[in-house]
Amino acid sequence: MLLSIENVDKAYPGGRPVLTGVSLQLDRGETLALTGDSGSGKSTLLNLVATLDHFDAGEITLDQTLYSGLDDAGRAALRRSQVALVFQAFNLIPSLTVAQNLSFHARLAGVLDPAWQETLAERLGLTELLDRMPEQVSGGQQQRVAIGRAMALKPPLLLADEPTGNLDEVASAAVMDLMLELVRDAGSALLLVTHSPAIAARADRQVHLSQGQIA
Numbered sequence: 216m217l218l219s220i221e222n223v224d225k226a227y228p229g230g231r232p233v234l235t236g237v238s239l240q241l242d243r244g245e246t247l248a249l250t251g252d253s254g255s256g257k258s259t260l261l262n263l264v265a266t267l268d269h270f271d272a273g274e275i276t277l278d279q280t281l282y283s284g285l286d287d288a289g290r291a292a293l294r295r296s297q298v299a300l301v302f303q304a305f306n307l308i309p310s311l312t313v314a315q316n317l318s319f320h321a322r323l324a325g326v327l328d329p330a331w332q333e334t335l336a337e338r339l340g341l342t343e344l345l346d347r348m349p350e351q352v353s354g355g356q357q358q359r360v361a362i363g364r365a366m367a368l369k370p371p372l373l374l375a376d377e378p379t380g381n382l383d384e385v386a387s388a389a390v391m392d393l394m395l396e397l398v399r400d401a402g403s404a405l406l407l408v409t410h411s412p413a414i415a416a417r418a419d420r421q422v423h424l425s426q427g428q429i430a
């Protein structure tokens with residue numbers, strides 16, 4: 216097993232519980248879609264797995280690393296080497312070219328693999344766009360850069376929060392195809408938050424969150 220979420224509770228300061236007793240397991244290479252109504256806690260759960268926020272009770276374990284035992288440096292190290300993130304907002308660095316954005320995280324993590332980088336650019340249809348700035352490419356292309364940047368790390372776990380939420384139907388389908396293909400080829404596991412039943416159906420497994428609990 217790659218990821219284990221055991222009985223996790225989370226409330227934001229001063230607020231009602233957002234997650235209550237959430238448990239979820241993910242195998243290596245498995246793709247899982249997390250669905251649920253707006254406000255059900257999907258992004259909160261993803262952020263906890265990404266070590267971007269703290270949980271109140273329970274435990275999360277990724278590849279035998281217990282989150283409760285990590286300090287800030289440990290959390291940062293985990294984000295560099297174990298998980299990669301793709302968000303609804305593409306979050307590219309506007310002052311860097313497409314090529315520089317693609318390699319940015321892998322370079323920081325010290326795992327830049329030029330051959331894999333080239334393969335990613337080709338597979339994502341970005342070869343002709345490498346010298347452009349993010350503002351000079353379409354939304355779908357920007358999200359493909361963000362996916363390439365994440366997959367450049369060959370992460371054991373890719374976390375994607377509504378990755379096609381800002382795209383039209385055609386661009387959305389193309390981006391999702393590419394993401395699933397790359398994830399499967401790289402042997403990464405995927406935890407995908409989506410509102411779309413059609414997109415969720417493409418994952419190996421679906422889990423539904425309802426008012427902070429697995430339904």
Ligand SMILES: Nc1ncnc2c1ncn2[C@@H]1O[C@H](COP(=O)(O)OP(=O)(O)OP(=O)(O)O)[C@@H](O)[C@H]1O
Pocket residue numbers: 227228230233251252253254255256257258259260
């Ligand atoms: N930083 C925060 N501080 C306080 N409350 C928050 C914070 N982030 C989220 N919440 C609340 O936690 C609940 C769950 O939010 P979350 O974003 O996890 O839901 P979601 O299922 O991802 O929703 P959506 O599909 O609309 O993105 C909501 O009631 C939200 O208002």
